[in-house]
Amino acid sequence: MTQLDVQSKFGDEPIGEIAARLPGAAAIFRKLKLDYCCGGAISLRAALQKRGLELADVERQLAALTPQETEVPESSGQIIDHLISRYHDTHRREFPELIQLARRVERVHAGHPEAPAGLAEFLTRMETALGTHMQQEELILFPMIRAEDPMVSVPISAMVVEHQDHGDALEALATLTYDMEPPEGACGSWRALYVGVRKLSDDLTNHIHIENNILFPRFPD
Numbered sequence: 001m002t003q004l005d006v007q008s009k010f011g012d013e014p015i016g017e018i019a020a021r022l023p024g025a026a027a028i029f030r031k032l033k034l035d036y037c038c039g040g041a042i043s044l045r046a047a048l049q050k051r052g053l054e055l056a057d058v059e060r061q062l063a064a065l066t067p068q069e070t071e072v073p074e075s076s077g078q079i080i081d082h083l084i085s086r087y088h089d090t091h092r093r094e095f096p097e098l099i100q101l102a103r104r105v106e107r108v109h110a111g112h113p114e115a116p117a118g119l120a121e122f123l124t125r126m127e128t129a130l131g132t133h134m135q136q137e138e139l140i141l142f143p144m145i146r147a148e149d150p151m152v153s154v155p156i157s158a159m160v161v162e163h164q165d166h167g168d169a170l171e172a173l174a175t176l177t178y179d180m181e182p183p184e185g186a187c188g189s190w191r192a193l194y195v196g197v198r199k200l201s202d203d204l205t206n207h208i209h210i211e212n213n214i215l216f217p218r219f220p221d
Contacts, residue, residue: 009063010044010058010063011043011044011045011055011059012044013044014040014041014042014043014044015029015035015036015039016037016039016040016209016213017040017213018036018044019036019040019209019213020209022065025062025065026209028061028062030205032051032053032058035047037167037205037208037209037213038163038164038167038208038212039167040209040213044058044059076145076146076215076218077145077146079214080142080146080215083210083211083215084138087203087204087206087210090203091131091134091200091203091207092134094199094200095126097196098196098200099120099124099127101189101196102119102120103120104189105119105187106118106120108189109190112183114178116176116177116178118176119176119177119193122172122176126169126173129162129169130166133159133162133166141156141159145215145219152219153219156216156219159211160212160216163208163212166208170201170204170205173197173201177197180194180195180197180198
């Protein structure tokens, strides 16, 4: 495959669609810190330009992957069940543990220059915002999708806007935690905290990606 062929295949394709159909693409995008969930509607070319990255380098990595359809449940109802069990329930279970751990690290290491001051409060605000969002999905949006309600595009539009807010929160979370990299000599609690925060970030990114780029496009305006 020539470079021109690769460019014509990926360069102008929305980054979210690439992540949705090409296994392994999402891992590449995460490594390069490319927003394929909230920013999934823009082309790969535009996403790379925003970060000052070379298109040809990324396209070579994508071309090395085996093209095939991403395995997702066949029905929208099954996707919803997966979202709730894999992501909604997980977020609700893990946020309190992370907040408690963040409070401990902030207290014990208050004098450290790289201590994540304010992390527990930030996670608390994230938990509240995301909890309200998930509840609205479970009580309003998801039942409308299951019922094939013709007005479902209205709550979908609202959820997409909120997804952007959650994406902004993830960027702020990365900044607050030095990109989830504990300092040299960090204690076990500090390391465990950042492992948990990174998992939260990856989970929420994938959560939004499935909704924005796989579920929601099934219900165009």
